[in-house]
Amino acid sequence: MVYTLSGVRFPTVPSVYKSNGFSSNGDRRNANVSVFLKKHSLSRKILAEKSSYDSESRPSTVAASGKVLVPGTQSDSSSSSTDQFEFTETAPENSPALTDVDSSTMEHTSQIKTENDDVEPSSDLTGSVEELDFASSLQLQEGGKLEESKTLNTSEETIIDESDIIRERGIPPPGLGQKIYEIDPLLTKYRQHLDYRYSQYKKMREAIDKYEGGLEAFSRGYEKMGFTRSATGITYREWAPGAQSAALIGDFNNWDANADIMTRNEFGVWEIFLPNNVDGSPAIPHGSRVKIRMDTPSGVKDSIPAWINYSLQLPDEIPYNGIYYDPPEEERYIFQHPRPKKPKSLRIYESHIGMSSPEPKINSYVNFRDEVLPRIKKLGYNAVQIMAIQEHSYYASFGYHVTNFFAPSSRFGTPDDLKSLIDKAHELGIVVLMDIVHSHASNNTLDGLNMFDGTDSCYFHSGARGYHWMWDSRLFNYGNWEVLRYLLSNARWWLDEFKFDGFRFDGVTSMMYTHHGLSVGFTGNYEEYFGLATDVDAVVYLMLVNDLIHGLFPDAITIGEDVSGMPTFCIPVQDGGVGFDYRLHMAIADKWIELLKKRDEDWRVGDIVHTLTNRRWLEKCVS
Structure with missing residues (x-):
């Protein structure tokens, strides 16, 4: 994919399967932007020869250790693998790391099309920038039909609450994982x-x-971690195993580090309960700035809570502040429209919210909802993919x-503005895909x-393995129990809380290989995919997150940005694929x-056909 912004073309990676050059697996861009923002693991080893999911499975061998080990503590090695987990025969009574506290136009867009759709996009693609902005015309090849699923039968006046329905859905148990050999x-x-x-x-x-x-319960980490509100007060929990002491600070206590000291449990989770004020109001008012102050091996450090759901950069302040976001009921956006049915074939309009206005400004969710979505609908698209919108302090990173x-x-x-955007898209019959980044994280401290x-x-992984030298970012340790909780819960959060209809996972090639696809020219030789350079922990995470998404949200769509051509990538997990x-x-x-740079007579039809058909058997592609 090529991004064209203000006449500048940013190059992307070589071909999916056979590259004549080196793969950089995408690039990340830099520049400074200042904007005025709105005020207001445990070392354990699985020794079972067979899984309990197998019909002839045997009980797990008990580790020869007198110490009780359960999920939540940090491994001695940051590069722990799933085969470095050790389990006792029976879990202790309070085995989870989390225990309840008794508190009683600069728009970047792309057209992505599919074949054999009943609704054709508008044929008028020569209009002005106000009518259509797109960087490139892209096409989706389908290896098979997508099944339709029924949506909730509701009217526009009905409040949409899927929570109970989602929890009742079961995530299928693992299959035999052998069908890949037939395919x-x-x-x-x-x-x-x-x-x-x-x-x-x-x-x-x-x-x-x-x-x-x-997996369903595990992926609801946001109901325990971070800030959670009950009838009697606010509980705050944070996993920080390296901290020696911790305190919650913010506007609500005048940033007094001695006012609200947190306690640590055996798994490295710090917590505190703040009872309601005498008048029944919450101890932390909505919109308050909050941080956690920790005494760490590197010194005293103030950090934004890892599970914070809103963050702001106030005027004349460089670092962002975590914001306690808990608006009163009358100010919360309530979804009114059910999710659309999963399209038989996708026509995707890709856009960056901030660049979606023809005016020289950072656009808003509200403007995109009111001005851009109707145009997308008019042009015949049935899906919109929103480029990375997870909070990023460096705007020029495009959200990555x-x-x-x-x-x-x-x-x-x-x-709530974002929720209203997604609800409007659903009203128009448009599914909303999110560009989600789980391949790396900002190196900001x-x-x-x-x-x-x-x-x-x-x-993250410690040492060199935890740094991506080309992207200047940190790399997750997918073999760590709490990292799995964090990332799986993050995917669930966006689907559950904001009603996104699926994801495009960014930088998956970087995740699946320890070399991250850098200086590697993938030729299609299977030795390149199944060797020592494969990060099995990362692939297992991708299998888990696809299991989670498709189990709880049957109509959800997952797209993976892989430029290596990894076999089994788009085969269901139960059949042995990545999912x-x-x-x-x-x-x-x-x-x-x-082709646009060449004269028509220099086009090589055979080369074009090869590019269009160069994909794995029975694995669908988006382009």
């Missing part, structure tokens, strides 16, 4: 690697079932250097996750740009 017999040669990968996935599912009550993963970007408005608890290994619905086929967009 692609060439994979048989790599059975040892693939079977090991699938066994690690099953062991992790088994562990989550045993210690957390299942995320600092606050649970917070929508405050540059464009409030979380003042307002991001980097060095959160004073160590470089809290959420994505589509692969982002970036080579096609590159080919169109190449």
Whole structure:
């Protein structure tokens, strides 16, 4: 995919399967922007020879240790793998790390099309910028039909609450994971690697079932972590195993570090309960600035809570501040429209909220809702993909250097403004896809996750493995229990709280290989995919998150940005695949740009056909 902004063309990566050059797996851009913002693990080892999901499974072998080990503590090695988990025969009574506190135009857009759709986009693609802005015409090839699912039968006046329905849905247990060998017999040669990968996935599912009550419950970490409100007060919890002491500070207590001291449990989770005021009002008013102050191995550090759902940069302040966002009931946006049915084939309009206005300004959720969405509908699109909107302090990163993963970007408005945008899209029959970034994180220490608890290994790998030298960012440790809780809950949060209809996962190639696709020219040789360079922990995470999404949200769509051509990428998890619905086929967009630079008589039809058809059997692509 090529991004064209103000006449500047940013290059992307080589072809999906066969690249004549080196893959950089995408690039990240830089520049300074100042804007006025709105005021207001445990070391354990799974020793079971078979999973409990197997019909002939045997009980797990008990670790020869007198110490009780359960999820939540940090591994001695930041590069812990799923096979470095150790479990006791029976979990202790309070095994989870979380226990209840008894508190009684500069718009970037792209047209992504599919075949055989009943609704054709408008044929008038020659209008002015006010009528249509897009950087490139992109096409989706389908390997099969998408099944339709029924939506809730409601009227516009009905308040949409899917929470109970979602919780009642079950996430299918792992299958045998063997169908991949029928689909692609060439994979048989790599059975040892693939079977090991699938066994690690099953062991992790088994562990989550045993210690957390299942993947559905595990993915609701936001109901325990961060700020949670009850009838009697506010509870705040934070996982920071490296911190030696912690206190909650903010406007509500005049930033007094001695006022609200937190306590630490055995798993490195700090917590505090703040009872309501005498008049019944919450101890922390809505809109208050909040941070956690920790005494760490690197010194005293003030950090934005990792699970914060709103963050602001106030005038004349460089770092962002966490904002306690809990508006009164009358100010909260209530969804009025059900999710649209999953389209038989997708026509996706991709856009960046901030750049979606023809005026030289950062656009807003409200303006996009009122001005851009109707145009998207008029042009015949049935999906809109919103480029990365997780909070990022560095605007020129286009949203790909995320600092606050649970917070929508405050540059464009409030979380409720974003909800109104998505609800309007649903009213128009448009599904909304989110560009989600779980491949890396901003290296900011003042307002991001980097060095959160004073160590470089809290959420990330320690040492060189935890840094992406080209992107200048931090890399998650996908084998860590609490990192899994954080990322799985993050995906669930955006689907559940904001009613997104799916994701485009950014930078998946970087996740799946320890070399991150850098200086590697993928040729399609299977040795490139199933070797020592494969990060099995990361692939297992991708399998888990696809399991979660498709189990709880059957109509949800997942697209993975992979430029390596990883086999099994778009095969269901139960069959042994990674589980994505589509692969982002970036080579096609590159080919169109190449053709535009050539004379018609220099076009090579065979080369064009090869680019269009160069994809895995039975694996669908988006481009």
